Amino acid sequence: MMKPDRLLPALIWLRRYDRETMASDALAALIVTIMLIPQSLAYAMLAGLPPQVGLYASVAPLLLYALFGTSRTLAVGPVAVVSLMTAAAVSQVATPGSPEYLAAALLLALLSGLILLGMGLLRLGFVANFLSHPVISGFISASGILIAVSQIKHITGIPAGGDTLPAMLGALWHGMDRINIPTLIIGVAATGFLFCVRRWLKLLLRRVGLGPRPADMIAKAGPVAAIAVSIGAVILLDLDRAGVRIVGAIPQGLPPLTLPSFDADLWGRLLPAALLLSLVGFVESVSVAQTLAAKRRQRIDADQELIGLGAANLGAALTGGYPVSGGFARSVVNFDAGAQTPMASVLTAGGIATAALFLTPLFFHLPQAVLAATIIVAVLSLVDLGALARIFRYSRSDFAAQAATMALVLLVGVESGIMAGVVLSVLLFLWRTSRPHMAIVGRVPGTEHFRNVGRHRVDECPSLLSIRVDESLYFANARYLEDRIQALVAARPEVKHVVLMCSAVNLIDASALESLEAITERLTTSGVTFHLSEVKGPVMDQLHQTDFLKHLTGRVFLSQFDAWAALSCIEIQAGPLNQGASCP
């Protein structure tokens, strides 16, 4: 039986909840709400959905994550990359703007919720580990570029489409003559303003003498100022008549109850996208949550996070939203603003619900260009091209996986990109371990230590070949092992004993076991005895399950030194040094 605390992590913090914590949480909730209102409208636009969908996705999901999630400070809701993936997936099955599009987005949230929940119940959190950091980081950077470029149409007024970077740039280029000057002015001004606020306002305010807290608060309110000023400008100058596209009427009211479609064909078509989207959202959430938890020596449980995020997405699907995830920037803001418990998220949800009930008429004249500007400024912080150079220096194969992911995301699409990245990083890992480092070792004179004969001055015995293999033995390198040992022995006709030193072998799978059997047999037919040394306990236990040890012509030595003592043609020196050599 699971303990209730385990099932509902909220019980843990609710039990000790007090007024002081409430004050901290309330302040954090206020700041996050101010940040989330424009973001939720903007990300809904990015996903190709009506603005209120963004608000709806910021109520129930937050409440559900607060109940089931294990992170104290993760801010769940609409995020940029998941919105982009939603747009990519949903626009393949429905026309943007149609009721089918909205229904497909709901269904995507439902599928994503079911996948996450299912993975959580099956404790499959480790699956996310198959997305390597370089692939994820390449994917996020490329998605950031793609999102930023996709917003250029909103800040220029050029009606341009396209899913890939070349298509978008081409459409913008061809639509150049349809640029809308008032939109362009608003868009560029808002982008520049938000960029400066983000970069310099806080520093400036500190310099003119403000305390760090108020400086931070004012800087956070930058987007609100941009929104207020631009709404004022549109009303005063009648800019919507001049071709500036505005948000328009947003229905007032709480999130509606919705029931996603049960069309089996649509389920099948959205499933692969839902899977990728869930994994990407989960990996991002967990890494943010883990970083924040560590700062306060708290812990998160990856499998329970799956359940928390799954519940949040189911909530989105049932209340008119679309797929949600844990947001990086918003979570950091929440944490920095002093959030202590998920109550901050509950209060944020209350704030957004209030906005949906009462404030939506205020956004009627809000130019879409300003929302696009908030997206551009937000996603550019996701783009980390320096990572390419860093990873290139560190490892060519990781770089290859990252570069391929980025190229495919930009040139083909988000889904192809992430899938190619996953496949490539697995193949490259297999390739890297498929030719393990193998060294012929000899005895460091007078000691029990054995070192690579190519790098150290060591004793060797011509009839004894000791080979250390620096990798677990499994299918990808089993044949290589056979081949190398065969080559080494073929080059040394005087060899009578081969010892495989297994100190770095953490695993021998069935393929490698067959290879070891083949090696034993081949060596036997050519008159050489095959031994093992320094086999680890768990590996030895597994070998005992088989006939291998019966077929092994030689012995299994506990240490390489025992093998040397038994098989070497060089007598072990007696003398003062030997004392050192025989220490335990």
Place this chain on the structure above:
Amino acid sequence: MMKPDRLLPALIWLRRYDRETMASDALAALIVTIMLIPQSLAYAMLAGLPPQVGLYASVAPLLLYALFGTSRTLAVGPVAVVSLMTAAAVSQVATPGSPEYLAAALLLALLSGLILLGMGLLRLGFVANFLSHPVISGFISASGILIAVSQIKHITGIPAGGDTLPAMLGALWHGMDRINIPTLIIGVAATGFLFCVRRWLKLLLRRVGLGPRPADMIAKAGPVAAIAVSIGAVILLDLDRAGVRIVGAIPQGLPPLTLPSFDADLWGRLLPAALLLSLVGFVESVSVAQTLAAKRRQRIDADQELIGLGAANLGAALTGGYPVSGGFARSVVNFDAGAQTPMASVLTAGGIATAALFLTPLFFHLPQAVLAATIIVAVLSLVDLGALARIFRYSRSDFAAQAATMALVLLVGVESGIMAGVVLSVLLFLWRTSRPHMAIVGRVPGTEHFRNVGRHRVDECPSLLSIRVDESLYFANARYLEDRIQALVAARPEVKHVVLMCSAVNLIDASALESLEAITERLTTSGVTFHLSEVKGPVMDQLHQTDFLKHLTGRVFLSQFDAWAALSCIEIQAGPLNQGASCP
């Protein structure tokens, strides 16, 4: 520049060729030719092709492999599993019996040749390693069962189709009333006879006093006897009028020159099958070739084998054949019969060419049931159900991959089976390494050795946490590492230093590097210093390419003992034992 010996391995053995070797090779060639004539007709039938295609595939491919291959004794030609895969692939794009079917088989050989040749030139021989032994063995066993069942229609005369085991069995069941009694008698008699010959004839002949050589030769001629007797029976009893299907007219003549189709659509549709078929054929050939080479302390070169097999398949494509590979049984026969060099294959090709020119009219009355019997008896030796039990005992995850491969081959098809097997074995390997064994280690009193605190009586210092991780660090286990270290530290508030002992870490990829950075940062924010110990040379070299060592709050110790000496709260004892502990 490549040496000519490298380019054309035949130059190596041709240079020292003498009369004595020729005599050995000629005898082996004679035996293999006698074995290959019925097999080539039978495997062509299995592939759904006219019988002469099997003969054609046994001439040029043998000559080309003899020139380019590195194995001295591998017998290339039509083989059972590749014939089955050919039938599965080609019947998806053309109707059996049609000229398009023949053309598609030619094209498959061409594609397979190009793939193998391309892989050889790019030195991609290691790709074959991604097929694990359990997957290959499961695939071969299941294919053997599938092939045997597919031949039941020929030995019963029931006109039944189907690509999967249930479909075949269903069709046989429903066609039960259309059984042809004379066919059934011939088929069952031939199968029983061949089975007994294979099992017992040699033993029997030895027992009645024959020498091992003649006994072996007579046993090998068993199929020839079955063929002769059955042809005689058909002619004498006019059995073809009674519904016994016979081979019929086989055109006399040398293999024709053929040009495969250049239809791009067909290329695309056959490419995946060609890739799988090439890999399976290559893996089988290489393992046979390696086993035989090892018996005489010879070597084969996997990349050159790709070129040899690629050339053989191109040869098949240009001379009216179909995909070929190295055959297991035939190679062993070739080796045992005394073949010394590929000249044996050249002579075999000559024998088959002679048969194609002059002997085909003899096979006019050969019942297809006898060919089916030779197939059944041959493939049943491929089926190794004991492997399932052995692998189950050794490793559950290898067993899962094998069982899934077998089930899918039998129930869905050969291609799904092998693909699922490959994907599953990779995923299971990642899963097994995704939760590496990690042990908290302490010092074995009075020594420099450090052991698992859970298993040994060792000294521990409460402020120093030493963790040994028994696996390379890479994307699949990077997050687990973060999580485990965080959990271990969270449970020990008194810890001031964490040392990660890397003696079993053969690789740190970019994901793991980021995790190490995250661990450092998180430990720092909670006041703990992070150190490494026993980092291997190549791993350390790679870490030096990055900023990691600058960010590392602690140090990198050469040995765990150095770390203990520097960080432990327990003073290192002086005394007689210490002498042992300080040995180099």
